[in-house]
Amino acid sequence: MQKRLVLIGGGHAHMVTLANLAAITAKGIAVTVIGPSDHHYYSGMGPGMLSGTYRPEEIRFATRHVVEKQGGTFIRDKAVRIDPQGKIVVLDGGTRVPYDVLSCNAGSQVPRPAIEGSPEDIFTVKPIERLMAAKSRLADHFARHRTQVVIVGGGPSAAEVAGNVWQLARDTGRTMPRITICAGKTFMGRFSQTIRHRILGSLRRRGIVVREGDYVRQVSPGNVVLEHGEALPADFVFLALGVRPSPLFADSGIATGPDGGLRVNVFLQSTQYPDIFGGGDCIYFQKQPLDKVGVYAVRENPILYHNLLARLEGRDLMPFDPGGDYLLIFNLGGRTGVLKKRWLEFGGRPAFIIKDRIDRRFMRKFQAIE
Numbered sequence: 001m002q003k004r005l006v007l008i009g010g011g012h013a014h015m016v017t018l019a020n021l022a023a024i025t026a027k028g029i030a031v032t033v034i035g036p037s038d039h040h041y042y043s044g045m046g047p048g049m050l051s052g053t054y055r056p057e058e059i060r061f062a063t064r065h066v067v068e069k070q071g072g073t074f075i076r077d078k079a080v081r082i083d084p085q086g087k088i089v090v091l092d093g094g095t096r097v098p099y100d101v102l103s104c105n106a107g108s109q110v111p112r113p114a115i116e117g118s119p120e121d122i123f124t125v126k127p128i129e130r131l132m133a134a135k136s137r138l139a140d141h142f143a144r145h146r147t148q149v150v151i152v153g154g155g156p157s158a159a160e161v162a163g164n165v166w167q168l169a170r171d172t173g174r175t176m177p178r179i180t181i182c183a184g185k186t187f188m189g190r191f192s193q194t195i196r197h198r199i200l201g202s203l204r205r206r207g208i209v210v211r212e213g214d215y216v217r218q219v220s221p222g223n224v225v226l227e228h229g230e231a232l233p234a235d236f237v238f239l240a241l242g243v244r245p246s247p248l249f250a251d252s253g254i255a256t257g258p259d260g261g262l263r264v265n266v267f268l269q270s271t272q273y274p275d276i277f278g279g280g281d282c283i284y285f286q287k288q289p290l291d292k293v294g295v296y297a298v299r300e301n302p303i304l305y306h307n308l309l310a311r312l313e314g315r316d317l318m319p320f321d322p323g324g325d326y327l328l329i330f331n332l333g334g335r336t337g338v339l340k341k342r343w344l345e346f347g348g349r350p351a352f353i354i355k356d357r358i359d360r361r362f363m364r365k366f367q368a369i370e
Ligand SMILES: Cc1cc2nc3c(=O)[nH]c(=O)nc-3n(C[C@H](O)[C@H](O)[C@H](O)COP(=O)(O)OP(=O)(O)OC[C@H]3O[C@@H](n4cnc5c(N)ncnc54)[C@H](O)[C@@H]3O)c2cc1C
Pocket: 008, 009, 010, 011, 012, 013, 034, 035, 036, 037, 039, 040, 041, 042, 043, 044, 045, 046, 047, 077, 078, 079, 080, 105, 106, 107, 108, 125, 126, 127, 157, 160, 246, 248, 279, 280, 281, 282, 292, 293, 294, 295, 296, 297, 329
């Protein structure tokens, strides 16, 4: 019988597998890719798209097109459950998709606090489609009103969104908005003092307010209320509260790590079900928990591709080595950034230019498959 490979999500960890789909289908293996959208957006360029540095088409892959062109089947839907005994993926629309080998790259989500009222102008920083929606609403508002923007969260995506909202306002608005980051206890608390100060300095020089030492208690349209009771007026709210792996695995009763990510061994293979693999933000790498950064998803690509085929063909699996320290560059808007790699740190335009080159090269490489 024809073997069936099913991919959940067309994210960063599946790029090499998607690029080689024709070689897989040529072996007589049926490939099905499940995703909620015909496109996959590269989140590393999401804040740059929010500011208008990039057009949406520059930061996305045409997943459906790439799959169908190479003889695979694309189903636009969301996986809501996996039945690992029956080897079936259940979709939101009720369709049941059987597999011999399954690979999960379902990414992560921003947890949403309880929000009162209509959340039209409350945006999570993921999925990137939400930043796209925010951009047009913001640009329209900036041109007509003095706007209050509040960003809830104290990590890199809060900093990137704040700086890029500032750039969008500078380039499209008549009056600059008041931009406030509600950073919780400490802004950029898990980074070194020098990185923290570079980023704080860059934002504060542009009038962006960073509030530390207090958490947000409640978010509602028009208002953000802090633990000590103060209410900040907010026409737009961005939620940048860190990310959690897709709840798919916990909902399916499959072994997960403490963060809810699919628990995998060094072969990126479920520790419980050997026909299930995964990569990117949705996994918990048992040997050494990994940061939720695209760098690891990208590094996992060739191993995931090799191991999926090896499992289908009964060959040996290859172990994944996460590698050493990685390059971090934050896009702080206004075509400036902050770069960190081991002991090397600098900010300003050169940091942005390096990030821009790396990100565009990555996109060109995979958009070429289209
Ligand atoms: C604002 C922001 C900026 C960032 N900047 C950087 C950066 O500069 N550098 C860096 O290394 N990292 C960055 N990160 C982190 C990085 O984006 C993530 O680590 C990376 O996106 C993980 O890739 P992924 O493929 O696992 O997940 P995702 O990019 O989330 O992709 C998951 C895919 O799966 C699909 N999917 C989700 N659920 C389902 C389901 N149930 N069924 C089917 N399909 C599903 C989604 O539609 C999506 O296409 C940033 C994150 C954010 C939020």
